[in-house]
Each structure stands twice: as C-alpha cells, then as structure tokens.
Amino acid sequence: MFPTILDCFDAPPCARHLSLDILDARPIDGWVRVRFEARPEFANGAGNVQGGFLTAMLDDTMGPAVLLMTDAKFHPVTIALTVNFLGPARTGPLIGEAQVIQLGKTIAFVEACLGDESGRAVARASASVKLVPFEKTRP
Numbered sequence: 001m002f003p004t005i006l007d008c009f010d011a012p013p014c015a016r017h018l019s020l021d022i023l024d025a026r027p028i029d030g031w032v033r034v035r036f037e038a039r040p041e042f043a044n045g046a047g048n049v050q051g052g053f054l055t056a057m058l059d060d061t062m063g064p065a066v067l068l069m070t071d072a073k074f075h076p077v078t079i080a081l082t083v084n085f086l087g088p089a090r091t092g093p094l095i096g097e098a099q100v101i102q103l104g105k106t107i108a109f110v111e112a113c114l115g116d117e118s119g120r121a122v123a124r125a126s127a128s129v130k131l132v133p134f135e136k137t138r139p
Contacts, residue, residue, distance in 0.1 A: 004022065004025050004027060004068060006022060006025075006064060006067060006068065006072070008072065009072070014056060014060065015060045018036045018037070018053070018056060018057055018060060019035075019036055019037035019039075020034055020035075020036060020060055021034060021035045021036075022034055022064065023035050023095070025064075025068050027068040027069060027071070028069070029069075029099070029100075030065050030066065030068065030069030030099060030100025030103065030110075031065060031097070031098070031099050031100075032061065032064045032065045032068055032097070032098050033095065033096070033097045034060070034061050034064065034095070034096045034097075034098075035093055035094070035095055035096075036057045036060075036093070036094045036095075036096065036114075037092070037093060037094075038053065038057075038089060038090070038091045038092060038093075038094050039091060040091050042091060043091055046088070047090075047091075048088040048089055048090065049088075049089040049090070049091060049094075049122075051083070051085055051123075054083070054085065054089055054094075054114060054122065054123045055081070055083050055123075055125070057094060057096055057114055058081075058083060058096065058098075058112045058114055058123060058124075058125035059078060059081065059125070059127070060096075061096030061097065061098040061112040061114065062076070062078075062098040062110040062111075062112045062125065062127050062129070063076050063078075063129075064098070065098035065099060065100050065110055065112075066100055066103075066108050066110060066129055066131070069100045069103055069108075070103070070131065072134055073133065073134055074131035074132060074133060074134060075131075075132045075133075075134050075136075075137040076108060076110075076129035076130070076131065076132075077129060077130045077131075077132050078127050078128075078129050079107075079128050079129060079130050080127060080128040081125060081126075081127045082125060082126050082127070083123060083124070083125045084123065084124045084125070085122070085123050086121050086122055086123055086124065087120065087121070087122050088122070089114070089116065089122040089123070090116065092116070092117075093116070093117050094114055094115065094116060094117075094122070095114070095115055095116070095117060096112055096113070096114045096115075097112065097113050098110055098111065098112035098113075099111055099112075101126075103131075104131075105131070106130065106131050107128055107129065107130060107131065108128070108129050108131055109126070109127070109128055109129075110126070110127050110129060111124070111125065111126045111127075112124065112125045112126075112127075113125075
C-alpha cells in the first residue's frame with residue numbers, strides 16, 4: 001500500500017462491511033482502484049451478488065476518488081446515482097475503478113466500473129455528489 005490522505009481516516013462501517021481495500025490511486029487525477037470481497041451472504045436466490053451490494057460497492061468506489069482529489073477537504077454526498085448492471089457478479093473479489101469526471105465548487109461528477117478479477121465488467125455507475133466541507137460532516 002502507498003500513503004494517501006485516506007490513511008488519516010478510518011473506513012466507514014459500510015465500507016468495512018464490504019471489505020474495501022484501496023489498491024491504487026492517482027489523487028491529482030481523481031482516480032482510484034479498489035477491491036471488495038463479495039461474501040456468500042451477499043448472494044441473491046440465483047447465487048449472484050444482489051444488486052444493492054453492487055450499488056454500494058460502486059458508491060464506495062466513487063467516494064474515495066472525490067476524497068482523494070479534494071485532499072479530503074470535502075465529503076462527497078451522493079445526490080444522484082445511476083447504475084447499469086452488465087452481467088451477474090459471483091461472490092469473491094470484485095475490483096472497482098472510479099474517476100472524477102468534473103470537480104466544481106459545490107458539485108462533482110464521478111463514474112465507476114466494477115468487475116471481477118478477470119476484468120469482466122459486472123456494473124457501471126455515474127453519480128453527482130454534493131461537496132460538503134469536511135468539518136461540517138463530523139459531530
């Protein structure tokens with residue numbers, strides 16, 4: 001692992017539940033690659049990872065990209081999220097990549113892709129996030 005601004009914070013409980021691990025990042029570009037572990041209890045009746053978990057993984061991929069690009073001065077609060085499911089996701093490791101497309105003063109636009117370890121994409125997302133000054137998000 002390499003040092004980033006994310007090292008200054010504990011991962012939120014939802015990200016820990018998904019076993020979020022930062023694999024690579026380019027903070028200046030607003031780009032990040034992460035890994036999740038889709039556990040068997042995330043499976044639906046067909047044995048695939050339920051779409052809500054995939055959506056949470058995509059959201060937890062895009063958030064760190066914004067945090068990295070803003071040097072954690074802003075917390076990204078998702079205000080719109082569109083997800084496209086491209087194929088079934090099996091339990092096990094899933095890799096996410098996110099890129100900040102545009103960073104404004106109060107809103108950012110982010111895209112992400114989630115795939116298996118072979119590189120097969122299983123879901124894509126785009127989001128609009130409100131940039132809330134980080135000090136306003138802590139009690």
